[in-house]
Amino acid sequence: MRLADYTDYTLRVLMYCASNPGRLVTIAEIAERHGVSRNHLMKIVSDLGRQGLLATTRGRGGGVQLMKPPQDIGIGEVLRFAETDFRLVECFDEGTSNCAISPTCRLKRLLDDALNAYFRVLDGATLADLVLPPSEAARSGLGVHLRAPPAEMPEPARRRPAARA
Amino acid sequence: MRLADYTDYTLRVLMYCASNPGRLVTIAEIAERHGVSRNHLMKIVSDLGRQGLLATTRGRGGGVQLMKPPQDIGIGEVLRFAETDFRLVECFDEGTSNCAISPTCRLKRLLDDALNAYFRVLDGATLADLVLPPSEAARSGLGVHLRAPPAEMPEPARRRPAARA
Numbered sequence: 546m547r548l549a550d551y552t553d554y555t556l557r558v559l560m561y562c563a564s565n566p567g568r569l570v571t572i573a574e575i576a577e578r579h580g581v582s583r584n585h586l587m588k589i590v591s592d593l594g595r596q597g598l599l600a601t602t603r604g605r606g607g608g609v610q611l612m613k614p615p616q617d618i619g620i621g622e623v624l625r626f627a628e629t630d631f632r633l634v635e636c637f638d639e640g641t642s643n644c645a646i647s648p649t650c651r652l653k654r655l656l657d658d659a660l661n662a663y664f665r666v667l668d669g670a671t672l673a674d675l676v677l678p679p680s681e682a683a684r685s686g687l688g689v690h691l692r693a694p695p696a697e698m699p700e701p702a703r704r705r706p707a708a709r710a
Numbered sequence: 711m712r713l714a715d716y717t718d719y720t721l722r723v724l725m726y727c728a729s730n731p732g733r734l735v736t737i738a739e740i741a742e743r744h745g746v747s748r749n750h751l752m753k754i755v756s757d758l759g760r761q762g763l764l765a766t767t768r769g770r771g772g773g774v775q776l777m778k779p780p781q782d783i784g785i786g787e788v789l790r791f792a793e794t795d796f797r798l799v800e801c802f803d804e805g806t807s808n809c810a811i812s813p814t815c816r817l818k819r820l821l822d823d824a825l826n827a828y829f830r831v832l833d834g835a836t837l838a839d840l841v842l843p844p845s846e847a848a849r850s851g852l853g854v855h856l857r858a859p860p861a862e863m864p865e866p867a868r869r870r871p872a873a874r875a
Contacts, residue, residue, distance in 0.1 A: 548821075556817055620820065651840045652721055655785065656713075659831040666824040675816045 552627040554581055555589050556675075559598065559623065563615040563676045569608025596626055615676060621668035717792040719746055720754050721840075724763065724788065728780040728841040734773025761791055780841060786833035 561575050572590060576583045590609055593599040600612045611618070726740050737755060741748045755774055758764040765777045776783070 560817065652725065655832065655835050655840065659828045662827040662831045663824045666827045667820065670820050675820065 548624075548628055551589065552624060554579065554585065555593065555627040556620075556623065558586060558589055558593065559611070559618065559672055560675055562599065562609060562611045563672045569602055569606070569610050571608045598623075615672035618672040619668055620670045620672065620675065621664045623672075624667055625664075713789075713793055716754065717789060719744065719750065720758065720792040721788060723751065723754055723758065724776070724783065724837055725840055727764065727774060727776045728837050734767055734771070734775050736773045763788075780838035781836050783837040784833055785835045785837065785840070786829050789832055790829070
């Protein structure tokens with residue numbers, strides 16, 4: 546019972562962006578920071594773009610940034626989007642389940658209840674709760690790249706859902 | 711985020727035994743009932759024996775049975791025993807984690823809290839809550855094999871932690 550690496554790094558990409566407010570971060574720096582491949586992160590950034598959570602600015606000085614304030618991004622919502630396999634046991638998938646006792650089984654309901662309790666905790670937290678205030682982040686080394694937005698900050702119209710950066 | 715098949719079938723073995731009180735059930739019938747291999751179930755039955763949950767009686771008319779009343783077997787306890795990978799994200803494994811922000815990260819604490827909420831629900835249920843009363847189980851086809859314990863029911867001294875049946 547573990548989250549997919551995809552989910553793990555989805556959360557880290559968002560946390561990294563939230564920890565560096567006001568500037569574009571590059572996939573290269575996130576990759577270096579977390580020791581994962583750029584290709585892996587490009588897929589994640591692209592998916593987060595489609596989800597309306599990350600915007601990509603192309604070209605020199607480009608990068609990605611959050612499309613919403615961190616306090617408006619619920620962690621439960623992110624997990625439901627990133628984690629596709631909530632088939633906790635075989636019978637959760639009605640299409641493939643061949644469990645003979647499914648109609649009278651109370652296991653599914655119990656595991657459903659437990660999963661709901663899990664998400665109630667996550668739904669009570671936002672991305673803002675996971676990242677330190679900028680001042681503390683700077684001291685911890687998380688936000689060492691903090692700087693003012695570049696003068697050539699793109700107009701919103703030039704932004705597009707993230708594909709690659 | 712899903713339970714291992716091992717955990718899924720561990721629960722089903724216990725539920726099957728609890729649904730057939732007073733008799734020894736065989737691995738062969740559980741395998742047939744759930745469409746899984748005998749080898750897979752033998753490993754599970756053996757592990758449940760070591761855990762003190764199942765007793766095996768060898769020989770003709772032998773089989774497995776619960777070593778405790780279903781109401782004394784907590785589902786949270788079973789899941790913690792069966793499911794070994796609670797490394798929800800990479801940083802949960804302190805031995806291999808290479809996350810640079812781990813010391814200041816609040817993600818781990820949030821996921822810990824969510825997992826605790828998940829287990830609080832499971833800890834509130836026992837095996838008895840998952841199986842129907844014998845009369846209903848018989849109607850549903852779950853307990854169709856219900857019969858009185860065989861006359862040659864072994865003495866407790868002949869039982870041993872399950873290995874194979």
